[in-house]
Amino acid sequence: MLSQVRLCLFIFVNEFLIASDYKVYLHRIILLILSFAFLTSPANGLTQWQKIKEKGYMSWITRPSPLTYYNSLDGIIGLEHDILKGFCEENNIKLITLSANSNYELFKRYDNENIDIVGGHLSLTKERLTKYKASDAYDKTSVHIISSLRKPKIRGLEFLPQYRGVVLENSSYAAVATSLIKNQQANIELYNGESIYELLQDVMYGKIDYTLADIGIYNIFRSYVPKLRLGKKVSNEQSLVFYNKNTKDDSIFIELNKYLKKYIFQNKVNRYKKFLQQTLPKSKSADTVQFMKNYNERWQEVKPLIDTVAEKYGINPILLAAISYQESHWNADAVSPTLVKGLMMLTKAVAEEQGVENRFDPLQSLEGGVKHFLKMKETVPERISEPDKTYFALAAYNIGYGYLEKARVITQLNGKDPDVWEDVKEYLPELNDMDGYNADGKTAVRYVENIRVYQKLLQWKQQI
Numbered sequence: 001m002l003s004q005v006r007l008c009l010f011i012f013v014n015e016f017l018i019a020s021d022y023k024v025y026l027h028r029i030i031l032l033i034l035s036f037a038f039l040t041s042p043a044n045g046l047t048q049w050q051k052i053k054e055k056g057y058m059s060w061i062t063r064p065s066p067l068t069y070y071n072s073l074d075g076i077i078g079l080e081h082d083i084l085k086g087f088c089e090e091n092n093i094k095l096i097t098l099s100a101n102s103n104y105e106l107f108k109r110y111d112n113e114n115i116d117i118v119g120g121h122l123s124l125t126k127e128r129l130t131k132y133k134a135s136d137a138y139d140k141t142s143v144h145i146i147s148s149l150r151k152p153k154i155r156g157l158e159f160l161p162q163y164r165g166v167v168l169e170n171s172s173y174a175a176v177a178t179s180l181i182k183n184q185q186a187n188i189e190l191y192n193g194e195s196i197y198e199l200l201q202d203v204m205y206g207k208i209d210y211t212l213a214d215i216g217i218y219n220i221f222r223s224y225v226p227k228l229r230l231g232k233k234v235s236n237e238q239s240l241v242f243y244n245k246n247t248k249d250d251s252i253f254i255e256l257n258k259y260l261k262k263y264i265f266q267n268k269v270n271r272y273k274k275f276l277q278q279t280l281p282k283s284k285s286a287d288t289v290q291f292m293k294n295y296n297e298r299w300q301e302v303k304p305l306i307d308t309v310a311e312k313y314g315i316n317p318i319l320l321a322a323i324s325y326q327e328s329h330w331n332a333d334a335v336s337p338t339l340v341k342g343l344m345m346l347t348k349a350v351a352e353e354q355g356v357e358n359r360f361d362p363l364q365s366l367e368g369g370v371k372h373f374l375k376m377k378e379t380v381p382e383r384i385s386e387p388d389k390t391y392f393a394l395a396a397y398n399i400g401y402g403y404l405e406k407a408r409v410i411t412q413l414n415g416k417d418p419d420v421w422e423d424v425k426e427y428l429p430e431l432n433d434m435d436g437y438n439a440d441g442k443t444a445v446r447y448v449e450n451i452r453v454y455q456k457l458l459q460w461k462q463q464i
Contacts, residue, residue, distance in 0.1 A: 048244075049251035052116060057094040058252075060084055060242075061110055063120040063195075064463045066220050066276050069097055073318070073459055077279060079272050080119045080242075083138060087259040102194040103170040110243075117242050117252060121216065123172035124239040133246045136257045137239030139269050141214040143176050145231030148203050154210060154231055160186035163209035168196050173212040176235050197464050200225045201292065214238070216273075223280035224460050226288045281456040282449075291325070291457055298330040299461075302343070302362065309366040313374065318462075319390070320370060322454035323397075326447060327369070332362040344369030373397050384419045391421035391448050395428065399444040403431060407441060421448070 052058050062068045062080060069078040081097065088095040098115060100106040103122075110118040123141065124134050145165075147154055154163060160180060165188040167177040180186040191199060199211040204225050212234065213221075222228045244252055263269065281288070306324065310317035327345040328334035335341050339348070342365035351359050356368035377393035379401050384392065396404045407428040408418035416423035425448070428441035 047251035048116070048247075048249045049255050052093060052252065053091070057096050058084070058088055059096040059098065059114075059116045061098040061100055061106060061113075061115050061118050061120075063101070063103070063106055064099055065121065065217075066280070067121045067216055068119060069099065071459070071463060072279060073455055074279070077276065079139070079269065079276065080121070082268075082272055083260070083263055084119075086263065087256060090259065091255070103168075105194075107170075117244050117256075119242045121214075121240060122243060123214070124241045125172050125175060127175065128243060131246055132243040133250070133253065134239075135242040135244070135253045136260050137241055138260050138264065139216070139240045140237050141216045141240055142233050142237050143173055143212050143214050143235035144218065144233050145210050146200065146203060146213050146218060147210040147229045147231050148206060149227045149229045150204075150206060151209065153229065157184045157186075157232065157234070160184050160188075163187065165189070165210045165212070166191045166199055166202065166208045167212045168193070168199060171196070172238065173214075176212055180234060195464060197221060197225070200228060204228065204289065204292075216240075219273075220276065220280065223282075224288070224457060225292070279456075281453045281460075288453070288457060290329070291454065294325070294329050295457075295461060302330045302332075305362055305366055309363070309370055313367075313370045315370055315374070318455050318458050319451075320366070321458050322451045323369065323373065323394070324366065325454050325458075326451050332365065333360060341365075346372070376401055381419070388419065388421045391452075392424070394448045394451055395421075395424075395444045398447040399428075399431075399439055399441065403439040403441070403444075404428075406439075407431060425449075 046054065064070055066072070066077055067079050069076065069081045081095075085095050098109070100109055100120070103120070106118060106120055109115065117135075118132075122128070124137065128134070145154060154160070157180070161184070165177070165180075165186060167173045167188055167190055169190040169192045174190060177186070177188045177190065181188055193199070196211070196213055196217060199208070200213070200221050202208045203211055204227050210231065215230065218228065218230050242253075242256065302324070303321070306321050307317050309315075310320045324330060324343050328343050330343065332343045334343070334345060336345060340346060342359040343362045344365045346354075346356060346359050346365060346368050348359075350356075350372050351368055354368035354371045356364045358364055359368075373393060376396040377389060379396065380389050380392045392404060404424075407430070408424055410427045410430055411424045412418040414427060416426070418424060425445045428445050431439040431441035
């Protein structure tokens, strides 16, 4: 501060000597006084935390995932988001979230932009501590070999030279990979791509033999990338932390660490991870491997049509995409043994009712299917709330509304709630065994549950 005052005095004298006009001199003096007031203002002596409190928000940059920050079908979720949101609410400030696609982009933006803290399921590493300051750990993890269930198991580290591994560069896994290369002569390449998700897909498709990832990533991503095997542990336990710029000012993490201590003590980390597991796609009924393949090959072609029809009829495009995938795997030329046809697999009767002249025309098929779905939804009693109303409409779309109503009656007779899908889906399969009912309730349940899985998969694909 003393040097700033001396600078102001120097400028003051200099301006006085060179000013030839009284008004010019007075103008310069006013500017100098204002500058001096700014430099000596108490605001310039505020700590980082005091500045955050003064501006009313804390900014945080991360990578999207259910472990960090993720826009799910039910709203924003994420363990790190839950921690920071609670911390900000407790301190009466807002949380501003910024997103990056990779670790490289994450730290590059943090270094070059005015962002308060950085997260993203980041391990505590010596390399990062040379440049950044870390919070206390909010959780622990460990790095494992991730391979495919479609291939033989890697029996031990001594066998790694026989396999091709690829590990994400600019990640904490790269240091583990370097150690395996040195000590086990492992055949590992560093991948300069964006995300671990791409590598896990390569493992699933057999393009590489294995990658490295921590157990938290595995537990989340296996719902989106099936057929993965959790292999041998190749690291010690690692702390998961937030990072801040390496200055002498510890004020942000002093406050955040107090909150983390309470959050951990209340067992909120484990509870939230259990909650995340419940929100993830249950992919047993839906063939997610085939979904990924069709997504890569067909999605870009059908997406503009789906977006157009969804906007026209006011339906969620993710829902429409999931229905159309369940119906035809996005094959506009699909024909079933029962002669339902097209992208939405319309019967001849439904096509005629909804004004569809050509069932193989993808735009006509989508419009006809949407109008029929909305008709079913309007038939569902108004008292039934979402998302049950949508699930009932989907079941009716598949099996017919009359059969859905029979299942709801059976549900009520068994003492369950006929307005709740989770109750009704228990009794829909009973229609298969009832004389005189030419209905497949088991398929209707599988139809709805598959669409729910595909919605989650599509929601995920739109954010990675």
